[in-house]
Amino acid sequence: MDVTPGELAERAAKLDALNPLAHTRDRFLIPPDLVYLDGNSLGVLPAAVPAALEDAVRRQWGRGLISSWFDEGWWDAPLRIGDRIGALLGAAPGQVVTGDSTSVQLFNTLTAAARLRPDRRVLLTDPGHFPTDAYLTDSVAQLLGLEVRRVPASQVGAALGEYGRDVCVLSYPAVDYRTGELWDLSAVTRAAHEAGAVTVWDLCHAAGAVPLALDETGVDFAVGCTYKYLSGGPGSPAYVYIARRHHADVRHPLTGWHGHADPFAMQDAYTAAEGISRARIGCPPMLSLLALEAALTAFDGVDLRELRSAGLSLTSFFIEACDLLLAGRGFEVATPRAASRRGSQVALRHRDAARLVPELARRRIVGDKREPDILRFGFNALYNTHADALAAVNALRELTIAVTA
Numbered sequence: 001m002d003v004t005p006g007e008l009a010e011r012a013a014k015l016d017a018l019n020p021l022a023h024t025r026d027r028f029l030i031p032p033d034l035v036y037l038d039g040n041s042l043g044v045l046p047a048a049v050p051a052a053l054e055d056a057v058r059r060q061w062g063r064g065l066i067s068s069w070f071d072e073g074w075w076d077a078p079l080r081i082g083d084r085i086g087a088l089l090g091a092a093p094g095q096v097v098t099g100d101s102t103s104v105q106l107f108n109t110l111t112a113a114a115r116l117r118p119d120r121r122v123l124l125t126d127p128g129h130f131p132t133d134a135y136l137t138d139s140v141a142q143l144l145g146l147e148v149r150r151v152p153a154s155q156v157g158a159a160l161g162e163y164g165r166d167v168c169v170l171s172y173p174a175v176d177y178r179t180g181e182l183w184d185l186s187a188v189t190r191a192a193h194e195a196g197a198v199t200v201w202d203l204c205h206a207a208g209a210v211p212l213a214l215d216e217t218g219v220d221f222a223v224g225c226t227y228k229y230l231s232g233g234p235g236s237p238a239y240v241y242i243a244r245r246h247h248a249d250v251r252h253p254l255t256g257w258h259g260h261a262d263p264f265a266m267q268d269a270y271t272a273a274e275g276i277s278r279a280r281i282g283c284p285p286m287l288s289l290l291a292l293e294a295a296l297t298a299f300d301g302v303d304l305r306e307l308r309s310a311g312l313s314l315t316s317f318f319i320e321a322c323d324l325l326l327a328g329r330g331f332e333v334a335t336p337r338a339a340s341r342r343g344s345q346v347a348l349r350h351r352d353a354a355r356l357v358p359e360l361a362r363r364r365i366v367g368d369k370r371e372p373d374i375l376r377f378g379f380n381a382l383y384n385t386h387a388d389a390l391a392a393v394n395a396l397r398e399l400t401i402a403v404t405a
Helices: 005-018 022-027 049-061 065-071 077-089 102-115 131-144 153-166 185-194 275-279 286-299 304-325 353-362 386-399
Strands: 096-100 122-125 147-150 167-173 198-202 221-224 238-242 345-349 368-370 374-378
Touching (some): 005 386, 022 286, 049 065, 077 096, 077 238, 077 286, 102 131, 102 167, 102 221, 102 238, 131 147, 153 167, 153 185, 167 185, 185 198, 238 275, 304 345, 304 386, 353 374, 353 386
Parallel strands (some): 167 198, 198 221
Antiparallel strands (some): 096 238
């Protein structure tokens, strides 16, 4: 080993001291003596949330009651907060709405996307997609009489060449939830459009960690949760992005009264609202929505290019520390080493992953595991440090034994 653990610690301290986003760590309530590297599952509690929830419960709900739907802006919250998220996605205002779960948004969006190409029968998706995406893709295909073909994102071009003009929708994750591999949204979207298909991107492991230029890259639809890098809280409502060019033509299967053109007229027949409002369904979970709105203030004044740079610094340093300190201990870096192909998490393969993750937790270092042998470490550049990264690697070194030939 050319670099000693002490030298790595010095480097970590220097990198943390030079981090232009170091001040944003104070925007989160991180438990004392905890190294939290699971923000790609559930983000740390933002400091602004408790007071916002207290106000929402005691004043807005407690005293304002039903008048708060308009006096406090509850009715417009899904659109207002949607625009706030849209700014993090590279989306102009009026194209993102929040308010329902990720599963509901995915079902509604996949169905609406497929209906835009009614004469096509093939739906392409990733064989390694998150289970909910996979289940809902199959469900939508069964409902609409489509055929699902599971093709890795790296082979989309060849698949489009094979299936020709039969493909209606491509449904892919921006970042692989197991390995943290970042896919090229622009290239895949461009290939889809050249074949006459539309795209539905899952942004759950990308939004708030990776700059996303949805408008610029021509993405058609995108769905994402808000409890990972956006730190909206457990079960916080998801969002959907619909490119403005599709607003007039999109037809959702779930047509609740909040998406009606005149919701308070209580008409018998459904007429879709104009614009992104047609993607609304029913009453949103207001307390969670207001907590999310407060959580998003953690991004105030943050340059997304700096955020990306800081995230890459953290993951690069973690990989380097793994190479230096864990050599010969049975670990394999499963995440791409090239920065352009990496989200903001690092996955390690190890046969004892099921033992190591709880052992780390007992040492106050939190990551997580994915079957069969992956340890995942998510880095949120708003609050994680290089010292956090090194602490995790040092603990893994202590918990494993060097294997000699």
